[in-house]
Amino acid sequence: MTLETAPATPTRSGDSGHSPRRLALIVIVLALGGFGIGTTEFVAMGLLPNIAGDLGIDEPTAGHLISAYAIGVVIGAPVIAVAASRMSRRSLLIWLMVAFTAGNALSLVAQSYGMLMVARVIAGLPHGAYFGVAALVAAHLAGPGRRAQAVGQVMLGLSVANVLGVPAATWLGQHFGWRSAIAMVVVIGVVTVAALWKVMPSLNDMATTDPRTELGGLKSRQIWLTLVVGMIGFGGFFAFYTYLNTALTTLGGLAEWTVPIALALFGLGMVTGNIVGGRLADRLGERAIVIGMTVAAVALGLFALVVSTGWPAIIVAFLVGSSGSIALPGLQIRLMDVAHDAQTIAAALNHSALNVANAIGAAAGGLVISLGWGYRAPSLIGAVFALSGAAILSVAVLVDRRGAAAGSGTAVGTTG
Structure with missing residues (x-):
């Protein structure tokens, strides 16, 4: 089904007929991906001295790693949205989280500043597209009258990352090296990919473009x-x-x-x-x-x-x-x-x-x-x-x- 024949406002049908408990589980999994994304976005700020010392660079130079992630976000959101417009929303969510996890895995093994810069850009590319598609899926499944609440619950992953994820990853990085913080994010990414594969419905009734x-x-x-x-x-x-x-x-x-x-x-x-x-x-x-x-x-x-x-x-x-x-x-x-x-x-x-x-x-x-x-x-x-x-x-x-x-x-x- 193409979007030209789909209603502008998502309605309950097909995949949308889930129990409240199942819908809650789906939203939690979507928010888990947001939790991982939010953690990796902000944790570098607290670990810049550790990263700089390990790579033999000064702290201002290490600060460019934060900009590299932001560049990935700004570029990735529109490019992926256009390039993957025909893809099933379920498949797109899974592949976006795979790409995010791969970018962080590359950060984990990066041995040079240049390689880490590239890895941060790659990790940032799926950020905007993931949140955008996750919001569309949540609103679609929640149906009229609860769309914004479902979107807000997905966005909670990003907020909770600031409360729990970033402090936890920062503590790990300070005590066991900055790579341990990235390893935590990789684990979250792998778990999210598996959970999306397991709980996300086919979304066949959700329009592509x-x-x-x-x-x-x-x-x-x-x-x-x-x-x-x-x-x-x-x-x-x-x-x-x-x-x-x-x-x-x-x-x-x-x-x-x-x-x-x-x-x-x-x-x-x-x-x-x-x-x-x-x-x-x-x-x-x-x-x-x-x-x-x-x-x-x-x-x-x-x-x-x-x-x-x-x-x-x-x-x-x-x-x-x-x-x-x-x-x-x-x-x-x-x-x-x-x-x-x-x-x-x-x-x-x-x-x-x-x-x-x-x-x-x-x-x-x-x-x-x-x-x-x-x-x-x-x-x-x-x-x-x-x-x-x-x-x-x-x-x-x-x-x-x-x-x-x-x-x-x-x-x-x-x-x-």
Whole structure:
């Protein structure tokens, strides 16, 4: 079945008729893959000194390994979405996780900086496509009324990785060498491949497309506007996160040992936000995105006010994580809906946009600090970014509704 004959909104049929327990198991397996991806994406940040020492390079040079992964994500999402558009969604998920595991296995055995750079790019290539296809599958199986909740639950894998996966892998890397952290990710990848093979239904009732259709989605103004919402709105999120450590220790006067607590609370906030955001998006639609980004702006502004008080700022870090993540499920669902027949590339590009947001946020935070505005400034600029994201979304929705109204009026005039 091609997407031209499939409904734009997934419906329950065929593979969708699973028991709630079976659906929960499928979502858990999809989230497990996200857990592995999230762990490998962020663990390198905490192990840069170990990697640099082992490979005989300086730490700034080792930092390029993080950029290499991000490059893989940005490139891989659209390329894989187009190239694999005709592939069964079940097969695509499995092969994406195989590629992810292979990239990390190559990292595990890399003996040179150049080889490790290549391995990090390969590991990053499946990132966006996996999350995009996993979101489409989860929404399809959950059916109307629970799509955003299912997407949010899949995204929990990424959030839980920040709470459990990254700290665990970092501990392993510090005590047994950085390769042990990568070995942990490889094991997660192998388990996920086996679990996908075992529990994932055939998904024969789920539409596939073709490269021309997916590329056609890039002509959609609504897709690009929604991607910009992610790039700008979540850019503020990353401006805050990048400099959270230094803000707490220099302005808040907190000891280094408190930083992992702050990061864990931030991660727990992301978990909470994904759960709440999924429910809100199913009930309120696009308004959930505006609510999330607006509350995030308030939380970011509040952090700037209380950061010098120390421990209260750590509590606010939880609020920033939870409010920011509220918008994620709704943003993913909006991309899938406005994409119409090009849902795969749109869903995958969401994660390219979030990686661009990471780069934009880190750069903007660094810029305001270099201008002498201090370490409160990244959270304040983050608040501006979050409000800007909400404003851009409001404009996108208004443009979409006016376009729909104009089309309806044209149709009425033609037939009347």
